[in-house]
Amino acid sequence: MGYFEEKKFKMTPQRAAILGFLDGNKSHPSADDIFEAISVEYPMISRATVYNTIEVLKDNGLLWELSIDDERKRYDPNTNMHHHLICTKCRKVVDIHIEFDLQVPEDALGGFKLTGRHVEFYGLCPECADIGDKQK
């Protein structure tokens, strides 16, 4: 992400560490996952800084906030159009890069102006499905 070089945001070691952790990350981490990961290198980092950086990235379209976990917000540094496959047991999230044809007739929109779309597939990941099988 060469974003911070172009715009007027201060690059700090903490932010660099967060960007490094997020770059190419496909684990859809929560704020606390990010905090824990960065804490390994920067034990003094605070959650406020993590939330602060997330906010800046979100505002500039570099990070998506996902509402796919009931318990906490999850973040996705992949901001290209894609969808998600979610394990309902362990909450693992996998990207699905497929374009679906989702036409909605005008009269079903009730006057809404569409700006985006997102498909969530629910299921059991291989690991969780295995555990379920063994318990039978």
Add this chain to the structure above:
Amino acid sequence: MGYFEEKKFKMTPQRAAILGFLDGNKSHPSADDIFEAISVEYPMISRATVYNTIEVLKDNGLLWELSIDDERKRYDPNTNMHHHLICTKCRKVVDIHIEFDLQVPEDALGGFKLTGRHVEFYGLCPECADIGDKQK
């Protein structure tokens, strides 16, 4: 909902009020919306009872918990397959009863066993779009 007559759950005035409020409700209320609505008739009801009842309904498939609002969980008593149109400004949620063809090739599933799907459309409702226009 004739559910409680068939199963072994105690029907209480509070639960009856909650069921009555939810029956046919298309507003996708939060737990607190339900609490506020019931409070009009039953000022003494507690949030714990609302959450408790929501839990029972969820466990028995009579209520869907929606993760479509960053700030709070929302609930939907319509458990027939449908999708949602969400206003990103005021968080209004409208049902979309359209069946989409969402085929996912086996190799994109990574071994997941699919159990469900849900399409979220984001946009601006007529009211919020109007406000946006006027501010220009």
Add this chain to the structure above:
DNA sequence: TTCTCTGCAAATGCTTTGCAGAGGC
């Protein structure tokens, strides 16, 4: 030097939990 960013700690808001008494069945 300037002004944003950081870390700490407290506050906030939603949701959960413990518990004793109330009340369906």
Add this chain to the structure above:
DNA sequence: GCCTCTGCAAAGCATTTGCAGAGAA
């Protein structure tokens, strides 16, 4: 009468905020 449900109050988490000092530009 039994046992679940209710209301209250406190606890639990994720997230936000206030503020003084640190540090990037």
